Structures are given as structure tokens and as C-alpha cells.
Amino acid sequence: MMSVANVKDNEIDIVIGALHADLTSFMNAWKPLFSRFHLIIIKDPDLKEDLKIPQGFDLDVYTKSDIDRVVGPSVSGIFSGYSCRYFGYLISRKKYIFSVDDDCLPAKDSKGFLVDAVSQHITNLATPATPFFFNTLYDPFRDGADFVRGYPFSLRSGVNCALSCGLWLNLADYDAPTQALKPGQRNSRYVDAVLTVPVRAMVPISGINIAFNREAVGPALLPALRLSGEGKLRWETVEDIWSGMCVKVVCDHLGLGVKTGLPYVWRNDGSDAIESLRKEWEGVKLMEQIVPFFQTMRLPQTATTAEDCVVEMAKLVKQQLGSVDPVFARAAEAMLEWIKLWKAVGLRSSSPAVQK
Amino acid sequence: MMSVANVKDNEIDIVIGALHADLTSFMNAWKPLFSRFHLIIIKDPDLKEDLKIPQGFDLDVYTKSDIDRVVGPSVSGIFSGYSCRYFGYLISRKKYIFSVDDDCLPAKDSKGFLVDAVSQHITNLATPATPFFFNTLYDPFRDGADFVRGYPFSLRSGVNCALSCGLWLNLADYDAPTQALKPGQRNSRYVDAVLTVPVRAMVPISGINIAFNREAVGPALLPALRLSGEGKLRWETVEDIWSGMCVKVVCDHLGLGVKTGLPYVWRNDGSDAIESLRKEWEGVKLMEQIVPFFQTMRLPQTATTAEDCVVEMAKLVKQQLGSVDPVFARAAEAMLEWIKLWKAVGLRSSSPAVQK
Numbered sequence: 019m020m021s022v023a024n025v026k027d028n029e030i031d032i033v034i035g036a037l038h039a040d041l042t043s044f045m046n047a048w049k050p051l052f053s054r055f056h057l058i059i060i061k062d063p064d065l066k067e068d069l070k071i072p073q074g075f076d077l078d079v080y081t082k083s084d085i086d087r088v089v090g091p092s093v094s095g096i097f098s099g100y101s102c103r104y105f106g107y108l109i110s111r112k113k114y115i116f117s118v119d120d121d122c123l124p125a126k127d128s129k130g131f132l133v134d135a136v137s138q139h140i141t142n143l144a145t146p147a148t149p150f151f152f153n154t155l156y157d158p159f160r161d162g163a164d165f166v167r168g169y170p171f172s173l174r175s176g177v178n179c180a181l182s183c184g185l186w187l188n189l190a191d192y193d194a195p196t197q198a199l200k201p202g203q204r205n206s207r208y209v210d211a212v213l214t215v216p217v218r219a220m221v222p223i224s225g226i227n228i229a230f231n232r233e234a235v236g237p238a239l240l241p242a243l244r245l246s247g248e249g250k251l252r253w254e255t256v257e258d259i260w261s262g263m264c265v266k267v268v269c270d271h272l273g274l275g276v277k278t279g280l281p282y283v284w285r286n287d288g289s290d291a292i293e294s295l296r297k298e299w300e301g302v303k304l305m306e307q308i309v310p311f312f313q314t315m316r317l318p319q320t321a322t323t324a325e326d327c328v329v330e331m332a333k334l335v336k337q338q339l340g341s342v343d344p345v346f347a348r349a350a351e352a353m354l355e356w357i358k359l360w361k362a363v364g365l366r367s368s369s370p371a372v373q374k
Numbered sequence: 375m376m377s378v379a380n381v382k383d384n385e386i387d388i389v390i391g392a393l394h395a396d397l398t399s400f401m402n403a404w405k406p407l408f409s410r411f412h413l414i415i416i417k418d419p420d421l422k423e424d425l426k427i428p429q430g431f432d433l434d435v436y437t438k439s440d441i442d443r444v445v446g447p448s449v450s451g452i453f454s455g456y457s458c459r460y461f462g463y464l465i466s467r468k469k470y471i472f473s474v475d476d477d478c479l480p481a482k483d484s485k486g487f488l489v490d491a492v493s494q495h496i497t498n499l500a501t502p503a504t505p506f507f508f509n510t511l512y513d514p515f516r517d518g519a520d521f522v523r524g525y526p527f528s529l530r531s532g533v534n535c536a537l538s539c540g541l542w543l544n545l546a547d548y549d550a551p552t553q554a555l556k557p558g559q560r561n562s563r564y565v566d567a568v569l570t571v572p573v574r575a576m577v578p579i580s581g582i583n584i585a586f587n588r589e590a591v592g593p594a595l596l597p598a599l600r601l602s603g604e605g606k607l608r609w610e611t612v613e614d615i616w617s618g619m620c621v622k623v624v625c626d627h628l629g630l631g632v633k634t635g636l637p638y639v640w641r642n643d644g645s646d647a648i649e650s651l652r653k654e655w656e657g658v659k660l661m662e663q664i665v666p667f668f669q670t671m672r673l674p675q676t677a678t679t680a681e682d683c684v685v686e687m688a689k690l691v692k693q694q695l696g697s698v699d700p701v702f703a704r705a706a707e708a709m710l711e712w713i714k715l716w717k718a719v720g721l722r723s724s725s726p727a728v729q730k
Contacts, residue, residue, distance in 0.1 A: 128484065151665060152577035154539065154634050155546060155561065162563055164556070167549040167608070168578030168615035170661045183510065190511060193523040200520065205511065207518055209567040219572035221508035222524030252523070259524035278510050305526045309507060 025144050030136070031112040031232075032057045035103035037250055038120050039067035046072055047123045051136050058106040060085075062250075063098050080105060089359055096352055099248060100225065100255055101241035104356075107232065108363050114143060115236075116229040119252065122283040125187045128208040138281035139182045139229035142212055146176025147275020149217040157212040157277070176214075180235040180274040181265055184227035185209075189285040191224045193302060194253040197288075212279040217270050220313050223262025226252065227283045230265070234274060237324040237360045238265040242352040243308075243345065245300050251289060256301040256308075260349065263312040268327040271317045307342055311335075328357050381500050386492070387468040387588075388413045391459035393606055394476050395423035402428055403479045407492050414462040416441075418606075419454050436461060445715055452708055455604060456581065456611055457597035460712075463588065464719050470499060471592075472585040474639055475608065481543045481638040484564040494637035495538045495585035498568055502532025503631020505573040513568040513633070532570075536591040536630040537621055540583035541565075545641040547580045549658060550609040553644075568635040573626050576669050579618025582608065583639045586621070590630060593680040593716045594621040598708040599701065601656050607645060612657040612664075616705065619668040624683040627673045663698055667691075684713050 032055050034041075041059075045052070049072075057077035061069055063085060071079070085094045085105050097105045103117055116139050125133045145159040151173050158165045158174070165174050190205040197203075215221045230239060243260035269276050315334060321327045332353035339346035388411050390397075397415075401408070405428075413433035417425055419441060427435070441450045441461050453461045459473050472495050481489045501515040507529050514521045514530070521530050546561035553559075571577045586595060599616035625632050671690060677683045688709035695702035 152571055152575050152634075154541060154577060154580065156565060160563075162559070162561065164546070164548055164552050164559065166578055167547050167552075167580065168612060168618075168661060169549075170665045171658060172662055173665075185510060190520070191523050192520055193525075196520050196523075203518070203520065205518065207516075207566055209512060209565060210563055211565040211567060213569075215508055216572050216575035219508050219575055221510060222522055224510065224523065256524060262524075278508075302527060305524060306528055309526045309529075 025114065025140050027054045028056070029113045030055050030140065031106070031110040031115050032136070033103050033106035033110065033115050033117040034059045034120055035100060035106070035117070036061045036069055036120055037065065037100065037102075039065060040070040041120060042070050042072050044120050044123070045075065049074065050132070051124060051134055055136065056112070058110060060097070060102040060106045062102045063094065080109070088363065093355060093359065096241045096244075096355070099250055100252070101244070101257055103225070104239065104241040107236060107239055108359060110232060113231060113233050114140060114229060115232050116140075117225065118283055119226045119285075121286045121288070122186070122227060123286065125282040125284040127282075128210065133281050133283075135184060135227065135281035135283055139184065142182035142277045142280070143179050143229060143231055145179065147179035147214040147277055148173065148176045149214050149270070149275045152216055153213075156279070157214070160212060177273050177275050178231070178234065179214075179277055180231045180269050181223070181276045182229045183221075183223050183262075183276070183278040184229070184281045184283060185279065186224075186226060186285040187282045189287050191226055191252065191285075195299075195302065197253060208282060209279065212277050215266070215276045215278055220263060220309060221266060221276070221278065222259050223266065223276075225258030225261065226285065227281070234272075235265050235268055235324045237328055237357060238268040240264065240328065240353060240356040242349040242356065243304075244348070244352075245304075246345065247300055253288070254301070256304065259305070260308065263308060264328065264331060264353075267312055267315055267317065267331065268324050271321065271327055272324070304343065304345065307339060307346075311339055325357050325360065328353055381470065381496050383410050384412070385469045386411050386496065387462070387466040387471050388492070389459050389462035389466065389471055389473040390415045390476055391456060391462070391473070392417045392425055392476055393421065393456065393458075395421060396426045397476060398426050398428050400476050400479070401431065405430065406488070407480060407490055411492065412468070414466060416453070416458040416462045418458045419450065436465070444719065449711060449715065452597045452600075452711070455606055456608070457600070457613055459581070460595065460597040463592060463595055464715060466588060469587060469589050470496060470585060471588050472496075473581065475582045475641075477642045477644070478542070478583060478639040479642065481640040483638075484566065489637050489639075491540060491583065491637040491639055495540065498538035498633045498636070499535050499585060499587055501535065503535035503570040503633055504529065504532045505570050505626070505631045508572055509569075512635070513570070516568065533629050533631050534587070534590065535570075535633055536587045536625050537579070537632045538585045539577075539579050539618075539632070539634040540585075540637045540639060541635065542580075542582060542641040543638045545643050547582055547608065547641075551655075551658065553609060564638060565635065568633050571622070571632045571634055576619060576665060577622060577632070577634065578615050579622065579632075581614030581617065582641065583637070590628075591621050591624055591680045593684055593713060594624040596620065596684065596709060596712040598705040598712065599660075600704070600708075602701065603656055609644070610657075612660065615661070616664065619664060620684065620687060620709075623668055623671055623673065623687065624680050627677065627683055628680070660699065660701065663695060663702075667695055681713050681716065684709055
């Protein structure tokens with residue numbers, strides 16, 4: 019296990035959005051890695067059955083009634099499906115959050131050793147990122163690596179890393195068309211690398227296996243873009259992709275870093291991709307608008323916090339995309355609503371965020 | 375071995391700059407990979423001893439007298455030391471060039487198989503690059519990989535790849551201060567990835583193990599920045615780093631791609647880094663000027679070829695850096711001189727470039 023300098027276990031919340039009622043095998047598989055940490059489990063408000071969770075964890079479970087109580091029933095709809103996890107981001111009081119989909123298990127590395135995804139994410143976040151110049155040997159702060167010849171010394175201290183995006187073995191995070199075209203394709207390539215995504219390079223950040231510095235960019239991870247036909251399969255959603263664009267722009271603006279690569283998780287096989295095809299094209303078509311919009315976005319210098327940035331972004335979404343598709347106008351509203359929530363819940367944070 | 379669609383062996387020149395007289399072990403180690411290809415060996419004009427080259431290769435050797443004959447004795451000084459290889463780039467008539475330092479041997483991958491560096495480079499060059507959006511599963515054109523969810527379909531055809539930068543096992547390409555600080559550090563991490571460096575992200579491109587599309591960007595790989603105390607060790611040079619900045623800017627401007635990652639080569643241990651320390655700081659200090667200069671450089675739309683771009687860059691170097699350090703004024707001159715040479719030698723290209 020790698021050393022995670024200066025980060026204590028109680029600075030980390032693990033947030034699980036429960037889209038499946040029976041979490042027994044999921045939790046048991048993660049037990050060696052999760053048992054030291056506090057867990058926040060949010061039950062998808064649309065899920066009817068009671069959750070099944072094994073003993074032996076330090077955890078709090080939040081259901082629809084908890085969500086309604088904290089944010090009010092008129093707002094709670096933003097937390098359905100995969101977006102339920104954002105409620106966990108909202109009520110956590112910890113510096114770091116790790117979140118993983120409930121259909122993923124711990125992966126093994128190319129030598130067969132169990133991957134400690136929590137430690138790897140925290141190492142990614144606790145060591146500097148290098149967005150202003152590309153290092154060809156990947157993360158220079160990993161053991162055995164360094165800055166290559168030609169890397170300016172003035173940039174070698176790097177910047178704070180705010181977001182760490184992990185990857186997936188077995189079933190990779192493809193969209194439904196790709197999955198339907200190559201139903202047998204599985205990812206077996208373990209790439210032993212972490213790298214900083216360069217400043218102003220846009221990246222499709224998957225929410226499947228992700229960690230972030232909540233204090234730095236928490237408000238920028240938000241439930242905003244909901245497809246009209248959104249379902250309960252990852253490839254039927256783009257909420258995390260939208261959220262990822264937001265947080266990347268915020269990081270670029272605030273001088274923070276985004277890393278991608280390790281750690282991997284093992285992603286179990288999903289359902290029939292062909293059934294999802296009709297729904298997915300909505301998200302695929304929207305990406306053609308979303309990517310150039312975020313690529314050219316510039317935030318005003320007056321925006322100095324993640325909250326400021328999201329408010330400014332919401333204005334731009336409304337102005338530039340609001341008339342393109344109603345889904346964008348709703349996203350802009352949701353972003354503003356989210357920042358109000360974030361501030362309101364934050365004000366209550368001297369006591370525990372939610373009285374259970 | 376991977377398939378390299380539509381590239382014939384006779385479209386490739388392998389260019390070796392000979393800084394060491396005895397190439398026997400080098401050539402024999404590479405024989406399984408090199409014997410199908412035409413080789414161009416340029417003897418460092420400063421090297422006194424005769425070259426020792428084993429039999430069994432299709433090759434042409436060029437020495438100081440050949441260089442003098444082609445470019446004239448007043449210009450031939452630009453081809454000393456590591457820069458001798460650029461003479462090979464100049465006289466080649468092939469579409470693709472692979473060049474590797476003569477202290478490198480073929481590497482083995484993490485499973486112990488010999489790495490076919492030539493095929494991997496050509497695959498990198500012959501498949502599209504994706505500079506306009508980052509793919510978290512690295513090169514989507516590799517077997518078993520694809521574009522991840524959220525990647526815009528309109529960007530999935532990619533662009534032509536013009537440059538492929540390989541990496542190094544054992545002795546990595548660090549600068550002398552890093553090498554002196556960590557004399558025992560060796561790179562043993564085999565990262566099984568190729569990725570496109572995003573547009574406008576600057577990268578320190580090493581010339582140790584490199585391939586490129588000569589037709590597309592050949593004129594932008596050039597001998598221009600020569601340190602006053604430049605020696606015969608890689609860490610005493612930045613000529614390739616400068617050249618790499620030039621070619622990255624050209625690629626960004628012309629809509630071409632740059633890839634980095636595989637293939638690795640095995641780099642033999644070098645000399646005493648501490649002895650080089652005094653010299654290297656010159657290059658290290660210059661990088662602090664070079665990087666922001668290239669990061670902010672914008673070329674005019676009228677520059678539509680690599681030659682045009684280099685001429686425009688040379689003007690900017692002279693204007694913006696010429697008064698900072700005489701080394702930059704000389705680099706600007708060398709860039710203009712290089713384009714003249716490139717055009718003149720190109721005009722003679724209906725017949726073989728050099729009558730031996």
C-alpha cells in the first residue's frame with residue numbers, strides 16, 4: 019500500500035449511490051478497503067425495496083425521506099437515479115470524497131494484487147498536479163518517476179489536485195452505441211499510470227470511480243443535466259459528463275489540477291446495450307453542443323471560488339445553450355439551485371449536517 | 375507484431391546519429407527489427423575514429439565530407455553532435471522516419487517480449503490522433519480500446535498523426551540535476567499506453583526515440599538551439615526539446631496530432647551526471663524562457679505548410695527572444711537557414727538526394 023502523507027482516515031467520506039437494493043456482495047468485496055472509513059450511502063429515491071447492507075461498516079444511510087427533509091420535496095427530484103450520490107456530496111463535511119458505482123468491485127493490478135482504490139485516489143489528490151506542462155513519464159510524483167529533461171523547474175512544484183478520475187477493467191465506460199456495436203468488448207489493459215489532464219484540455223469525466231477535494235471543488239460536482247429519457251444504466255446518462263466539464267473548467271480557472279488513470283475498479287457486466295440505444299442518442303447528440311461550449315468558456319476573474327464559478331457557468335449555459343434545447347435551460351436552473359443548497363446546507367455545518 | 379495498415383517498408387527510413395564509433399553491439403541488438411528497412415547513418419562530424427558497423431543491413435553512411443558537399447562547409451557546423459541526425463532527416467526521401475540514439479537497445483515489454491519499436495511508431499503515425507478532446511482510455515485506435523462515453527462522435531475520426539514520441543526503460547531522459555540528485559534511479563515502469571498530447575499543451579519531446587511523418591512536418595524537426603557548452607551527452611543538450619516545441623506548435627497550427635507513450639527503448643547507463651551539472655544549468659535556465667514563449671505563440675493563418683510555420687516562428691524567436699540571450703538569435707538564424715536547406719535539397723529530389 020502506498021503512503022498517503024498527511025491525510026487522516028477521518029478526512030475521507032466514501033459516498034455510494036445505491037441503485038441496487040442488495041448491496042451485500044458489493045459491500046463484502048470492498049470491506050478490506052472500506053472498513054477504516056466512514057460511508058455515506060444514498061438510496062436512489064426511485065428504488066422501492068429496502069436496502070440490504072451487511073454489518074461491519076461505519077455508515078449512514080439516507081433515503082428519500084431524509085432527502086426531502088434536508089432539501090424539501092420540491093427540490094429532491096434532482097437526486098433520483100445516479101444523481102442520488104450528489105446528496106452525499108452535499109451533506110458530507112469531509113475534505114475528500116471517494117465515490118464508486120454499486121456495480122463495481124475492487125480490481126486487481128497486472129501482478130494480481132488487489133488495487134487499493136481509496137489510497138490511490140487520495141495519493142492522487144494529496145500530491146501536486148501539473149496541468150501547465152506535460153510530463154512524458156506521467157505523474158512525476160509517483161515513486162520511481164520524476165520530471166523529464168526540459169521540464170521547467172519553475173513549474174515543478176505543481177498545483178493542488180482537486181479531482182482524481184479512476185478507470186475500469188472488464189466493462190469499460192462506453193456509450194450504448196459503442197457497447198451495442200462491440201457487445202463482447204472488455205477492457206483488459208491495465209495501464210500503470212496517473213497523469214494530469216493539461217489545462218484547457220476537455221475530458222469526459224466518468225462518475226463511476228471518482229474522488230475529489232470537496233473543500234476545493236465540491237460545489238462544482240452537481241446534478242444538473244438530466245436526459246428526458248434517462249434510465250438506471252450508466253450509458254443512459256450524461257449527468258456525470260456534464261458535471262465533469264463543469265469541474266474541469268472550474269479547476270482550470272482556479273489553477274487546480276485534474277488527474278486521470280489509476281486506480282482501476284472492476285466493472286461488472288451490465289444489461290442489454292441494444293435496449294438502451296434509443297435513449298442514448300439523446301445524450302450523444304447533446305455532447306456535440308456541450309463540448310464546444312465548455313471548450314470555449316471563459317469565466318470572469320471575479321469568480322474566485324467554486325461556488326462563484328458555478329453561478330457564472332449557469333448564466334452562460336442559460337444565455338448560450340438555453341434556446342438550443344430545454345434540457346440546457348433546466349440544467350442552468352439546477353446549477354443555481356444547487357449552489358443555493360450547497361450554501362444553505364453548509365451554514366448548518368457547525369452541527370452534523372443531517373440530524374438522523 | 376501489430377499490423378501496420380497500408381505502410382510499406384520502403385516508406386520508412388531509420389536514421390541513426392552515430393556519436394559512438396563502434397556500432398557493433400547496437401546494430402546487432404536492433405538487427406531483428408532493422409533488417410527490413412533502409413538505414414541512414416550519420417557520423418557525428420566531431421567523431422575522429424572510423425565507424426564499425428556489422429554486415430547485413432541496407433544502409434547508407436554519411437560523414438563530414440558528405441555533409442560538406444551537400445550543404446557547404448559554412449553551414450555544416452549545425453550538424454555536430456546529436457544534431458548530426460538532422461542531416462539524415464534532410465536527405466531522406468521517405469514518408470516516415472524513425473530515429474533512436476545509439477546508446478539505446480530494444481526494450482522488452484512487461485511480459486518479457488521484445489518491443490518492436492519500429493512497428494509501434496508506425497502504427498502510432500498511421501492511425502489517427504485525437505488532440506481536441508482527451509480520451510481517458512488513452513489511444514482509442516489501439517486494439518481493445520475505444521472512445522469512452524461522452525466523447526463527441528464528430529471528433530472520433532481524429533486527425534493525422536505527425537509525430538510519435540517513445541519512452542525509455544532503465545535510464546530515463548532526466549536532466550543532469552535530477553540524474554545527479556538520484557544517481558541510482560532507473561525507470562522500470564512499463565506503461566502500456568499511447569496517448570495524444572492535447573492541442574495547445576506543450577510537452578518536452580525527447581529526440582532519443584522518435585518517429586515522424588517527414589512529408590507533413592519534416593521541416594519542423596530542426597537543429598537550431600545549440601548551447602554554448604553543449605556536449606556529447608543527452609543531458610547536456612536541449613536541441614531536441616527546442617525542436618519538439620517547434621513541431622508541437624506546427625502540429626497544433628496545422629491540425630495534426632502528436633502522440634507519446636509506447637514504444638519504449640532500453641537506455642544504457644550514461645556517464646557521470648555530476649560532471650555535466652555545470653553545463654546543464656544553461657539549458658535548464660533557458661527552458662524558463664522557452665516554455666512560456668512557445669505556450670503563447672500563435673502563427674498567422676497564412677502559414678499553411680511546415681516550412682511557412684518555421685519561417686514565421688523564426689521571426690517571432692528573433693523579435694521576442696533575440697535580445698534575451700544570443701543563443702536565441704542564433705537559433706532564429708539557424709531556423710531560417712534550415713528552411714533554405716530543406717527547400718534546396720528537396721529540389722534535387724527527383725534524383726537520389728546525395729550522389730555517393
